[in-house]
Amino acid sequence: MGPKFFIIAGTAGSGKSTLTKLFGDWLESNDIPVVRVNLDPAAEDLPYTPNVDVRDYVDVYQVMRKYKLGPNGALLVSMDILVNHSEEISKEIYRNTTPRDYVLIDTPGQLEIFAFRRGSQELIKNLVLDNKATIGFLMDSSLISSSLNVISLLLLANSVYLRLRLPMITIISKYDLLNDEMKRVIDAMTEDPELINEIIYKEDVPESGIEDLIEVAISRNYGLIPVSVYDDSTFEALFSALQNSMSSIDDIETSI
16 A cells, blocks of 8 residues: 545645645644645745655746747646656655655646646546545635635536546635634534535525536535644644545554
């Protein structure tokens, strides 16, 4: 059995790189070895030092110059180029890991480039191989106060699941920025996922056709895990959810 992969995905600005650093730090503080992988060839200032960095294999700025592309076009081409290096990247990951390791994969800021491109799907498949893997889908807390935004984010989570076909947990990032009322609702939903309707119907929503969208949005219960950079107990809850997603009860870490 090889290492466990945690693929951190979400919309731009949702806190993927920050979670990669801080959750990795928390794991290491509990004597769980971590390998951090930067999968974004256009990343500039990362808050952590990646153990494996795809920027060593493709330079998005060279791609821009060579093919006369803008930033988005160059990133698309760069992700496709990385598929050709997937064997090298995979070997680098496995050289740095043991079966007890957690591999945190920090995905590109543009979710659509990561989730909906065939090349990106092939890259993830070639990195994970037959090992256990879970997607952590980040929902930015600044967006969830709007019912329509919640529906949109849940539909997006469904789309990512359909494309990657890996177990998924949903993470409320920047939980500390929520007001007390929203924290109470989110906390209640962690105990009773059906209470997600309290958020969805918190505001008036268009009636025409929206019922079908809501049904699709909540059709898969990923669980909601609030995470705050100021509260280590939220990382403990995240780790528990991650283990439940990946492991049978006999595999669960007992070191914490």
